[in-house]
Amino acid sequence: MLLVLLVWELLWIRGLPAYVLGPVEILKDFSIALGSEELYSHIGASLMRSLPGFAIGTLLGIAAGLAAGIARGFDRMLSPVIFLTYPVPKIVMLPLFMLWFGIGDFSKILIIALACFYPTFINAYYGAKSTPAILVWSGLNMGAGRWRIFSRVVVPSALPLIFAGMRVSLALSFIVMFAAEMINARSGLGYLIRAAENGLRFDLMYVSLLSIAILGYAGDRLLRLARGRALAWQEQGA
Amino acid sequence: MKRSRLVAFLVVTAFSSFNVAAQEPPLIRFGRGFAAEEQVWLMSARPDLTPNQGKKYQLKQILFQANPERFQAFLAGELDGGTAPGLAVIFARAQGVDMKIVASICLEAAGKEWFSTTYMVKDDGPVRSAADLKGGTVGVVGIKTATDLWARAGLLNAGVVPDKDTKIFPMGFPGMGDAVRTGKINAGTFVEPFYSAEVARGGLRKLFTAVEAVGYDHELLDIWFGGKFLKTQPEAVRAFLADYVAVTKYYLANTAQAKRDLHKAGFVRTPLEIYLKNADWKRDPNARIDVASLDRLSKFMLEKLQWLEKPVTVGEMIDQGYLPR
Amino acid sequence: MRRLAPFALIGALLLGWEIAARSGLWSPLLFPSLMRIGYEFGLFVSRTDRLIEAWVSLHRALGGFALAAVVGVVVGMVMGRSALVAGLLDPLFSGTYAVPKLALFPIFIFVFGIGSLSKVALVFLECLYPIVIITCHGARSVNRVLIWSAQNTGASRTEILRRVVLPATAPFIFAGFRVALPVALIVVIMTEMVSSADGLGYQVIYAMSSLKTDRMLAVVVAIALLGWLLDKALAMLRDRLVYWEKLETYYV
Numbered sequence: 013m014l015l016v017l018l019v020w021e022l023l024w025i026r027g028l029p030a031y032v033l034g035p036v037e038i039l040k041d042f043s044i045a046l047g048s049e050e051l052y053s054h055i056g057a058s059l060m061r062s063l064p065g066f067a068i069g070t071l072l073g074i075a076a077g078l079a080a081g082i083a084r085g086f087d088r089m090l091s092p093v094i095f096l097t098y099p100v101p102k103i104v105m106l107p108l109f110m111l112w113f114g115i116g117d118f119s120k121i122l123i124i125a126l127a128c129f130y131p132t133f134i135n136a137y138y139g140a141k142s143t144p145a146i147l148v149w150s151g152l153n154m155g156a157g158r159w160r161i162f163s164r165v166v167v168p169s170a171l172p173l174i175f176a177g178m179r180v181s182l183a184l185s186f187i188v189m190f191a192a193e194m195i196n197a198r199s200g201l202g203y204l205i206r207a208a209e210n211g212l213r214f215d216l217m218y219v220s221l222l223s224i225a226i227l228g229y230a231g232d233r234l235l236r237l238a239r240g241r242a243l244a245w246q247e248q249g250a
Numbered sequence: 251m252k253r254s255r256l257v258a259f260l261v262v263t264a265f266s267s268f269n270v271a272a273q274e275p276p277l278i279r280f281g282r283g284f285a286a287e288e289q290v291w292l293m294s295a296r297p298d299l300t301p302n303q304g305k306k307y308q309l310k311q312i313l314f315q316a317n318p319e320r321f322q323a324f325l326a327g328e329l330d331g332g333t334a335p336g337l338a339v340i341f342a343r344a345q346g347v348d349m350k351i352v353a354s355i356c357l358e359a360a361g362k363e364w365f366s367t368t369y370m371v372k373d374d375g376p377v378r379s380a381a382d383l384k385g386g387t388v389g390v391v392g393i394k395t396a397t398d399l400w401a402r403a404g405l406l407n408a409g410v411v412p413d414k415d416t417k418i419f420p421m422g423f424p425g426m427g428d429a430v431r432t433g434k435i436n437a438g439t440f441v442e443p444f445y446s447a448e449v450a451r452g453g454l455r456k457l458f459t460a461v462e463a464v465g466y467d468h469e470l471l472d473i474w475f476g477g478k479f480l481k482t483q484p485e486a487v488r489a490f491l492a493d494y495v496a497v498t499k500y501y502l503a504n505t506a507q508a509k510r511d512l513h514k515a516g517f518v519r520t521p522l523e524i525y526l527k528n529a530d531w532k533r534d535p536n537a538r539i540d541v542a543s544l545d546r547l548s549k550f551m552l553e554k555l556q557w558l559e560k561p562v563t564v565g566e567m568i569d570q571g572y573l574p575r
Numbered sequence: 576m577r578r579l580a581p582f583a584l585i586g587a588l589l590l591g592w593e594i595a596a597r598s599g600l601w602s603p604l605l606f607p608s609l610m611r612i613g614y615e616f617g618l619f620v621s622r623t624d625r626l627i628e629a630w631v632s633l634h635r636a637l638g639g640f641a642l643a644a645v646v647g648v649v650v651g652m653v654m655g656r657s658a659l660v661a662g663l664l665d666p667l668f669s670g671t672y673a674v675p676k677l678a679l680f681p682i683f684i685f686v687f688g689i690g691s692l693s694k695v696a697l698v699f700l701e702c703l704y705p706i707v708i709i710t711c712h713g714a715r716s717v718n719r720v721l722i723w724s725a726q727n728t729g730a731s732r733t734e735i736l737r738r739v740v741l742p743a744t745a746p747f748i749f750a751g752f753r754v755a756l757p758v759a760l761i762v763v764i765m766t767e768m769v770s771s772a773d774g775l776g777y778q779v780i781y782a783m784s785s786l787k788t789d790r791m792l793a794v795v796v797a798i799a800l801l802g803w804l805l806d807k808a809l810a811m812l813r814d815r816l817v818y819w820e821k822l823e824t825y826y827v
Contacts, residue, residue, distance in 0.1 A: 016667065032682070089584040099802030101761040103768060104776070104795050107322070107783035111605055114326045115319065179673075187675040187765075194677075194769045195780075196319065201678075209681040210425030212432075217681055225674040232673035318784035325604055325786075345786040346604055387689065387772060393784035414624075417772035419689065420780075434689050557785075 033218050041215040042222050055223055057199035061117050062189035065124025070181050072125070073132030074174055080133075081140020082166060094133055102127040103191050110196065120192045127188040128181040135177025139170025175239040182235055186228050276486040277308045278479075281320040281332030284313075284423050285441040286356050286471055286531050289498045290333055292508055295515035299497050306489035315422050316392030321347060324476060331475035331487075335396035336539070337547045339474050343567045344558050348477035351568045353491055354539045355471035356531035358460045365529040366459040367397065367470075368445055369404060371437045372430055373455045380408035380458060386436035387417045389426055394557065396460070396470065397439040399547075402555055404463035430454060442528045443520035450524055464550070468543035470531060484572065492574045495537050502535055539568055607789035615793035625778070629797065632763050632775040635691050636805075639698025640759040646699075647706030647755075648748055654707065655714020656740065668707060676700050680766055694766045694774075701762045702755040709754065713747020714740060749813040756809055760802050775801075 017035050024034025033041075045051040080087040102123060109119040143166045151161045193202025201220045208216035282290055293300050294311050303309055312329070314320045317338050323329045325347065334342075339351050358366050369388070371377040377386070383405060390397040398420075402412040410416050419435055426438035427448040437457055440448060448454055461467060473494070475487055501508045506526055513522050534540075545564045551557040589609060595601070596608040603611070619625045654661045680697055687693035717740050725739045767776025775798050782791035 015663075032686075093584055093588075096803065097799065099757040099760060099806055100795070100799040101764040103761075103765055104779050104798060106768075107779060107791060108788065111322055111326050111783075111788065114328050115323050183673050183675070186673075187677050190675050190677050191765045191769060194680075198313075205678060205681050207424075209684070210422055210428070212428045221678045221682070224678050225671075228673040228675055229670070318786075321786060322783070325602070342786060346602065347786065348602075393781050394786075419772040420784075421770075432685070434684070 033214055037215075038218045038222060042219050045216075045219045051219065051223065054199055054201050054204045054220075055227070058189055058193065058201045058224075059227075061120045061192070061200065062124055062185045065121045065189070066128050066182060066185040068121070069125035069128025069185070070132045070178055073129040073177070073181070074136045076129075077133040077136025077174075077177075078140045078162075078167065078170065081137045081143075081170070082162065087137075091137065094130065098130055098134070102130075103188055103195075106192055106195060115196065120189070120197070123192055124185050124188045128185050131180035131184060132174065132177040135173045135180075136170060139173035139177075140166050142173075143169045171243055172239075175235070175243065179232065179235055182231050183228060186224060186231070190224060275305060275307050276483045277310060277330075278483075278486060278490060279328065279330045280309060280311050281314050281323060281329045281334075282311045283317075283320070283333055283471075284315070285443070287333050288508065288512060288530075289355060289494060289501050289533070290473070291512055291515075291517040292497050292501055293493060295511050295517060296497070296508075299500055300493035301496075302489035302493050307483075307486040309490070316420070317395040318392050324349065329476070330479040330483075331473065333471050334474055335399075336469040336472040336544050337399060337551065338395055339472065340544060340548050340562060340564060340567055341394055341551065341557055344560075344562050349474045350477060350480060351472045351474050351539060351544075352480075352487065352570065352572045353473040353494060353537040354469060354534050355473060355537070356533045357467055357540060357543075358464070358470045359467040359532040360461045361532075363529070364532040365442055365445070366461040366531075367400060368440045368459050369401065369437050369457045369463075370430065370440050370448070370454040371457050372433070373453050375436070377436055377457070380404050381410060383408075383436055384410050384415045387419045387434075389419050389421050389429055389435040389438040391423060391439060392420050393418075399551070399555065399557075400460040400463045401437075401439065403465075403550070404458045406554060407458075407463060427451065427454065442530070443518055443525050446524045446528045447520045464547070466543060466546065467532070467540070468547055469540050472539060473537075480569070480572070487572045488574075491537070491572050495535075495574055498533060498537055499535050502533060505530070537573055539570060541565065541568055544568070604786055604788050607792060611789040612792045612796065615787070615790040616796055619790075619793050619797055628773060628778050629775055629801065631691070631773050632760075632767065632798075633801065635694050635774065636698060636759040636763040638691075639695040639762070640702050640756060642695070642699045643702035643706055643755060643759075644752060647703050647751070648710050650703075651707040651710025651748075651751070652714045652736075652740070652744065654711040655717075655744070656736075661711070668704060672704060672708075677762070677765065680769065684770065689770065689772075694763055694771075697766055698759045698762045702759050705754040705758065706748075706751040709751035710744060710748050713744040713750075716747075717743040745817045749809075749817060752809060752813075753806070756805055757802060760798070760805065764798060 021034050021036055024032070024037065076090065080090050105126065106119065106123050109122055113119040113122060147165050147169065148161060151165050156164070189200070190202040193200040194206050195202075197203040201224050205217055205220040208214070208220060280290075290311070293303065294309060297303050312323075314323070314332075317334055320329065320332050320334060321338075321342050324332070331349075333355060336351055336354075339349060342349060357364075360366065377383060388401045388405070390401050392398065398418060401418060405412045405416055412418055421429060421435075423439070423441065423444050426435075426440060426444065429435045430438045431453055440454075460470075473491075480487060509518075509526055510522070512518050513525060518525055541564060548558065548562050548564050552561055592606075593609045596603070596606045600606075650664070654664055676697065679700070680693065683693040683696050687696055721739050721743060722735060725735045730738070763774070764776040764779075767774035768780055769776075771777045775794060778794045779791055779798075782788070782794060
């Protein structure tokens, strides 16, 4: 990783086209931007959209996925719809959502929620389905009620997959947020990068890029931390 | 005893809330754009020029990059009225949107004193005339906007088929100059104040203007209101337009001062010296609409561009009855 | 009755939509009826210039995907079998995994222009990750016994690679493909919605700007159909090439 950065910086010193900035240059611009208030307001605006969207989509996805994993009737009804619409880029619904829910943040939050729903649903679904039957039987044998089996057996055994799904959803939430802001917004990192692109402000472009990279990376790390604590009894492979 | 007290309480509250509502002047949520709408912006920059504002209506201006968003916001119920190219309103009406044109802002007119939206290319580039745009890209502000129409008209005049021979690429005004210079697009749309700023920077050459492309003077920007709002708040609209005409007259008589005020209020970003020297579009002091030109544009949209599926009666889409006599 | 269950939800949703659309509560611009959408869809697939737009999007997606497939499989296999390469590249991939590569798109536009190339480049980048990661995982987990037996019978390194490692990794490779293909389509549509003058994503924006909500939804249906067809095509291809193991589930 460090090697790549070194090579990049050397190339920059040698001379690169105007639209590619060297790492040191980018860091310089970034620290300037950190000092100004503008960057924080954009970051705030972006997070105000992606986090609620992520939360809503993931929670619904987990709930629906687990439900479909254990209840066959629900499964038969819901799963085909989900798997059918999976390859559709959810962002195409953005213009329609904006028409229905206004051009403000609400429509964007909904789109992000919609996109985040899928990975968590699919993973929770498979997670619930792959609960080792023997554990369920032992539970039933010991007289545990259905709800107890669900919360004490199914959910914990599905957790690893659920976390994997959440990881994908988190990355997805940033992508969809960024795309929605690039298409149509007045604030936020996606808007910033487009405004910078229009004004040939390459410094701002890279600042926006670095900001979202940091956000994505930090979010992922946080999630990994949470997973580590929640799955303390499991060894990690991935 | 208690029940009658409750009823009395409710009646009084209801009555007082009615009173309050009656005293609050209706709010006009107005969608504005980036360029050429000086009189409208002045209404917010210099409220002292608008005697009715705050009394008969309140004004909230919301900025939009391009037209399609404005209409979508209107459909989503977020706007009561706004600015738009007259031809775009015709187009929207033809699609079933309930809106009417009530006043004129400015026109594209031929002549040295007036500015007309200009399409420019790189000075040292290979494009010498519109015919050379074959296989290239033209930047416009939005799909189905006036800039889109003029670009297509200019291309058709040179025998080039839009979309097939030349791509039409939507992007914002601020980025046009650099997009042309860096070769992202071959030709871009330029309006004041961006036009003068780009000319001052140099490196761009004029290809054709909007008036040349269409061939006759025509309405550029107009004020529209939603049909429902016109029915429920006609007095607010009348008061708004009365102020608007007054501000228009002020603007035409004191252009330099007005421009300074607009610049100070942040409506225009171009450096002040360049902005002051800009040529301006033609504006009618009474905000009267040139209906005939809109009629011709609608026929053009129908026959040459296939934007309309059937002919429209332009007269139905315009209502000048709200303007002061 | 059981067989109809999957269609129950879809059917109910569609019926609900149609009732709402026809109720007159909302303007047809806000809530187009299914018949209008179907009509526009019919128009869409019957006009050549519209189908060309679909082809533009498709060939961008497939181009980027194919490139990512070739490079990704090679890199993934090498990473899987060589600890040195893995040590070099692994931190690179896992570090940048969570970064939305879409943010690079404006830079790509400057590098590659506003045409297809910038979009293909982004598709390539986005598809690379799942393919590399999953292929690497698969190459690593090739059963040692198989390799030892091959070595025992005197196979050379290349032969082992070609006839043992590759087929053993094949299911994983295709799993990676199955994840990457929808990504390719999604990225193409996204980039076309953000900045383009052609393609299906552009058609969505175009229809919306022309206030033709029915046409916009027809394009969405077309995109969905395309995604579904691509997935089925891939599944068929996989079943022919990896004929010794049937596909059951796929892992996201």
